[in-house]
Amino acid sequence: MSTPTAPPEVGSSPKPEFVTTKKPSMISIDELVKIMEANTLQDDPREKRTERSSKLVKAYLIKNEPEFVRVMGFRDRGWMQNKDKGDAFFKAQRERADNADVSGEQKFFRMMIQIADEMNGLTGALSPQTARGPNMKVLDICMAPGGYTAAVLKFNPRASTFAITLPKDQGGHPIHIERSRLAGLQLLDVTMLVNEYTDKPIPPNHPDREKFLTIRPFRFHSFDLVFCDGMVLRTQQREDYREKNEVIRLSTSQLILAMQRIKPGGTLVMLLHKIDSFPAANILHIFSKFAKVEAFKPQKKHATRSSFYMIAKDVQAGHEAAKAVVEEWREAWWKATFGGETGTGEPKLDPPESVVLNMLEEFGEQLMEMGRPVWRTQGDALSRTEYAGDGSIVRSDNAVGLSNAVKPSPWRDLRESLKENVPLPNSRSPVGSSSWRALRENVPPQSTASPITPSPWDVVRESLKDRVPPQSSTSPTPLNKDLEDI
Numbered sequence: 001m002s003t004p005t006a007p008p009e010v011g012s013s014p015k016p017e018f019v020t021t022k023k024p025s026m027i028s029i030d031e032l033v034k035i036m037e038a039n040t041l042q043d044d045p046r047e048k049r050t051e052r053s054s055k056l057v058k059a060y061l062i063k064n065e066p067e068f069v070r071v072m073g074f075r076d077r078g079w080m081q082n083k084d085k086g087d088a089f090f091k092a093q094r095e096r097a098d099n100a101d102v103s104g105e106q107k108f109f110r111m112m113i114q115i116a117d118e119m120n121g122l123t124g125a126l127s128p129q130t131a132r133g134p135n136m137k138v139l140d141i142c143m144a145p146g147g148y149t150a151a152v153l154k155f156n157p158r159a160s161t162f163a164i165t166l167p168k169d170q171g172g173h174p175i176h177i178e179r180s181r182l183a184g185l186q187l188l189d190v191t192m193l194v195n196e197y198t199d200k201p202i203p204p205n206h207p208d209r210e211k212f213l214t215i216r217p218f219r220f221h222s223f224d225l226v227f228c229d230g231m232v233l234r235t236q237q238r239e240d241y242r243e244k245n246e247v248i249r250l251s252t253s254q255l256i257l258a259m260q261r262i263k264p265g266g267t268l269v270m271l272l273h274k275i276d277s278f279p280a281a282n283i284l285h286i287f288s289k290f291a292k293v294e295a296f297k298p299q300k301k302h303a304t305r306s307s308f309y310m311i312a313k314d315v316q317a318g319h320e321a322a323k324a325v326v327e328e329w330r331e332a333w334w335k336a337t338f339g340g341e342t343g344t345g346e347p348k349l350d351p352p353e354s355v356v357l358n359m360l361e362e363f364g365e366q367l368m369e370m371g372r373p374v375w376r377t378q379g380d381a382l383s384r385t386e387y388a389g390d391g392s393i394v395r396s397d398n399a400v401g402l403s404n405a406v407k408p409s410p411w412r413d414l415r416e417s418l419k420e421n422v423p424l425p426n427s428r429s430p431v432g433s434s435s436w437r438a439l440r441e442n443v444p445p446q447s448t449a450s451p452i453t454p455s456p457w458d459v460v461r462e463s464l465k466d467r468v469p470p471q472s473s474t475s476p477t478p479l480n481k482d483l484e485d486i
């Protein structure tokens with residue numbers, strides 16, 4: 001995602017209110033190096049590498065946020081120590097998703113309705129927020145199978161719903177909501193709406209020039225609620241050159257379109273991944289300048305994943321900060337689509353450290369407030385999996401509901417030593433030189449899978465195991481609820 005080069009004027013923009021008792025400590029580069037030494041910071045088995053900007057964010061969170069420290073323990077176990085089991089689990093999940101039959105698709109549709117129900121119950125995102133009231137207009141970008149739109153119509157039968165989604169014959173999900181319930185539907189690839197995203201002409205030498213779409217869907221409407229729930233699909237038929245930049249193309253496309261259609265004071269809901277990565281944290285930070293922002297993660301569905309939703313209410317697309325960032329997204333879409341030597345897109349550069357540190361300085365505290373329930377949900381779910389957990393729910397030392405009697409985590413030593421900037425007391429790190437190399441060269445740290453070295457996180461879990469009674473709300477359920485996910 002594009003990052004602001006200079007912080008725009010924010011004037012009297014609405015800001016979320018957070019009550020905090022003490023300022024979190026900032027992270028320095030020296031501290032990042034120390035944390036890297038003690039920790040892989042690898043958080044997704046499918047990721048080839050973690051960008052340095054995201055490493056900085058994670059290091060800051062390790063220093064300041066126990067709930068994040070806890071989830072890193074489970075990720076470390078699932079992604080690194082039990083890599084084979086974790087890989088097998090994700091492979092099976094991918095295969096099920098890519099080969100869903102009709103009953104699987106219907107299940108997915110119902111699951112999306114349930115997520116929307118839970119989202120509305122917790123955040124009110126699907127309820128009218130603007131003067132248009134129950135006659136609200138809704139734009140669902142990347143709509144199929146249509147669970148969110150179905151949920152909107154259940155809560156607001158007088159709403160007018162408009163949708164854009166990838167056609168099935170291009171690999172998009174099939175539509176399960178009745179089409180007659182929609183006020184408008186455009187079946188197209190949202191990343192190709194060239195006239196929405198740039199004023200410049202399509203470069204004449206582009207190999208797929210004729211595939212770009214010049215229409216501007218629902219241009220004369222403004223929407224009270226906009227969903228951006230797109231996910232780059234493995235099943236979409238795309239030219240090879242698109243692979244490297246598709247994530248940024250899809251996210252910028254949705255964001256620009258949403259901001260160009262949303263009504264002042266409207267609500268924007270967007271699927272994001274990894275609240276502890278720079279791109280996601282940065283989006284939340286940017287939106288907090290011109291909207292009231294919350295993070296929502298369903299308790300059960302996709303709970304082991306790092307995905308979550310940004311709920312941005314009272315979005316003011318006319319705010320200077322909003323206009324500035326839309327310009328940056330338009331530039332980012334152009335570079336990802338037409339940049340580079342071949343004119344078919346160039347990779348996005350990681351932002352300079354100063355930009356990341358500035359974001360953390362301004363927004364780190366709020367990021368932790370927003371992230372806490374997200375990490376807690378993922379941590380609880382991972383603790384119940386075969387590949388990452390041990391079947392018990394173990395909360396971090398400062399986390400809600402934990403008795404004071406709980407033994408301190410070795411990671412607290414790490415945090416304390418960083419605060420004081422003193423050497424670590426006998427680091428129990430499973431990773432040493434590989435992390436140094438990973439930091440220097442920005443490559444994935446070596447797996448510790450073979451032979452399996454006990455992780456410090458295991459020590460934490462072992463030490464807490466007998467002390468924390470299982471909690472009824474999170475009592476072990478059949479392993480991997482996500483197995484049912486499509």
Ligand SMILES: C[S@@+](CC[C@H](N)C(=O)[O-])C[C@H]1O[C@@H](n2cnc3c(N)ncnc32)[C@H](O)[C@@H]1O
Nearest residue numbers: 112142144145146147148166172173189190229
């Ligand atoms: C997670 S599903 C959305 C589920 C939906 N929110 C619901 O409630 O049913 C992701 C959707 O993004 C769509 N999608 C992915 N890439 C797209 C693209 N380039 N243009 C339009 N839609 C796209 C997929 O076809 C799929 O329908």
